[in-house]
Amino acid sequence: MTTVDALFSLAGKRALVTGASRGLGRAMAEALATAGADVICASTRADDARATADTIRAAGREAWAVGADLSTREGALALADAAERAAGQVDILVNNAGTIRRRPAVEHALEDWDVVLRTNLDSAFVLSQRLGRGMIARGAGKIINTASLLSFSGGINVPGYTASKHAIAGLTKALANEWARHNVQVNAIAPGYMRTDNTEALRADQQRSTEITGRIPAGRWGEPDDMAGAVIFLASRASDYVTGHVLVVDGGWMAR
Numbered sequence: 001m002t003t004v005d006a007l008f009s010l011a012g013k014r015a016l017v018t019g020a021s022r023g024l025g026r027a028m029a030e031a032l033a034t035a036g037a038d039v040i041c042a043s044t045r046a047d048d049a050r051a052t053a054d055t056i057r058a059a060g061r062e063a064w065a066v067g068a069d070l071s072t073r074e075g076a077l078a079l080a081d082a083a084e085r086a087a088g089q090v091d092i093l094v095n096n097a098g099t100i101r102r103r104p105a106v107e108h109a110l111e112d113w114d115v116v117l118r119t120n121l122d123s124a125f126v127l128s129q130r131l132g133r134g135m136i137a138r139g140a141g142k143i144i145n146t147a148s149l150l151s152f153s154g155g156i157n158v159p160g161y162t163a164s165k166h167a168i169a170g171l172t173k174a175l176a177n178e179w180a181r182h183n184v185q186v187n188a189i190a191p192g193y194m195r196t197d198n199t200e201a202l203r204a205d206q207q208r209s210t211e212i213t214g215r216i217p218a219g220r221w222g223e224p225d226d227m228a229g230a231v232i233f234l235a236s237r238a239s240d241y242v243t244g245h246v247l248v249v250d251g252g253w254m255a256r
Helices: 004-006 023-034 046-058 073-087 110-138 160-181 197-204 207-216 225-235
Strands: 014-018 038-043 061-067 092-095 141-146 185-189 246-249
Touching: 004 141, 014 023, 014 073, 014 207, 023 038, 023 046, 023 092, 023 225, 038 046, 046 061, 061 073, 073 110, 092 110, 092 225, 110 141, 110 160, 110 185, 141 160, 141 225, 160 185, 185 225, 197 207, 225 246
Parallel strands: 014 038, 014 092, 038 061, 092 141, 141 185, 185 246
Antiparallel strands: none
């Protein structure tokens, strides 16, 4: 009988986490390390991810800080190359890097639309395709995308972000359908309202923040560490028969 420790152990696995310098990305990178994974920590600048890598190394795991501009396809491909040079292979890919531009749709600059879609969606597909080839060849792999509550609803003043997160949910299912037979599971985590840089403007709006908190059954905004259990589950053997799923971590928001 398989033990709980064996089901959730990531010993011997190497993970790439994008957007790992702070917030949800840092929390997920550190969580994977606590389960035994070595982690490539990616951010726009390598220096930004060094603190995350240092924390992981201090806990006894290997870690690398890598810089990449994920607003371009070339940057995503360069990151995949750098990750494999550093770690040898990538067993777990966490496509977490993202950006947001807040502007009413009639004022939403096309340049903002482009940078949001390239960063949030294109980079996830390019990295999944590039690193997924190795996973398919080895017959094992885990890809975890960061979706959003805006994968299910429209939001306000964030048309590009909403479009990208709806697309992430669809991409997760499309890749899962193709790669399940190769023992590569592709899933997503949809965080609820979390205390991160992306939600700073919402939290600063007292009325909006109070409205949001009032709808969350847990009665609080999420913290980055609330992502730890979900990412370890989806990266481990415990989820080998789970694929194409969008796991909501929202304190009950979607159930209200």
